[in-house]
Amino acid sequence: MRIIYALTLLLSLSLSAPDADADTLTFGVVPQQSAKRLAQLWTPIFNYLSEKTGETIRFSTAHDIPTFEKRLLAGEYDIAYMNPYHYTVFHQVPGYQALAKQKDKRIQGIVVVRKDSPLTELAELNGQTLAFPSPAAFAASIVPRAQMGLEGIHITPKYVSSHDSVYLGVSRGFFVAGGGVMRTFNNIAPEVKAQLRVLWRTPTYTPHAIAVHPRINAETVAKLRNALLAMNDDPEGRALLKAINFQGIETAQDSDWDDVRALKIKLLDDLLQ
The missing domain is CATH 3.40.190.10 (Periplasmic binding protein-like II)
Structure with missing residues (x-):
């Protein structure tokens, strides 16, 4: 089959x-x-x-x-x-x-926010809509969403097709936060990265x-x-x-x-x- x-x-x-x-x-x-x-x-x-x-x-x-x-x-x-x-x-x-x-x-997922965001803890994302690359993006989506679920943080995921789209959407204020990984975050356009900061990091994996x-x-x-x-x-x-x-x-x-x-x-x- x-x-x-x-x-x-x-x-x-x-x-x-x-x-x-x-x-x-x-x-x-x-x-x-x-x-x-x-x-x-x-x-x-x-x-x-x-x-x-x-x-x-x-x-x-x-x-x-x-x-x-x-x-x-x-x-x-x-x-x-x-x-x-x-x-x-x-x-x-x-x-x-x-x-x-x-x-x-080791791969590490991150949740990013705008650099000028007042948010300092993952729990403050409760009730918000967050950007993710796709449902099965491992460190950028699966692991952060699982952790938020464990902590009782209820968010609405919005899937935007790529890591770059997440970073751009957050930098432009379309989303309060979004998921990515350190490698792609370090590889985005400098003018986009300059507008963002890492709020939270996942554990590391192969x-x-x-x-x-x-x-x-x-x-x-x-x-x-x-x-x-x-x-x-x-x-x-x-x-x-x-x-x-x-x-x-x-x-x-x-x-x-x-x-x-x-x-x-x-x-x-x-x-x-």
Whole structure:
């Protein structure tokens, strides 16, 4: 049943998804920021990896996170950069396997407010409408909302499609607060960041996964892993990683995300039925 559903999704998405040559590896990046911004940041990395591996690696994303989730389920991306919760889900179906992750990094969610906001505590958000990237954005949405629920803080979530949209909406006063993560907060336009401050931080978890679809052969996987790790020792590679606020790359294995599995999040369970 899961296989049939995934095939159905793949067919339904083929009209809206970019075409790719059979010899091209499509690398999907979770749309935490605008497609234009992500392309600016990641395309140079994919050009670098293409040169080092001899494979053609093409940037791809989706217009919002729910669409990205559907494309992961359909196995549309050969390689994908996905949030920790997404990895635990899409490792099950269609079977994405962790390849690498950001080195010496733990992901941390944040709740931001305008710099001139009088708010100083999470409890003061009770009764307010908050901006979030999507229901299943792990550190930017799932963890903050769960914590507020535990503390009896009742908020109305408004999903605005990306981390950048959250930050922009809060900076412009459309929302009193919103959820994000430190990496994207540090990567937004300086004029937007200057108008914001962090009100609250979540606990830390294993960060986003770089994972490969099971159809990718072992030889190609090995070339990708070696090229990613080699970036750590190459000045050009380090500069490219710095542009996305990575201090480095390290190998990853499936069990690295057991801390996320321990949270027993069920949000996307229906997607796998």
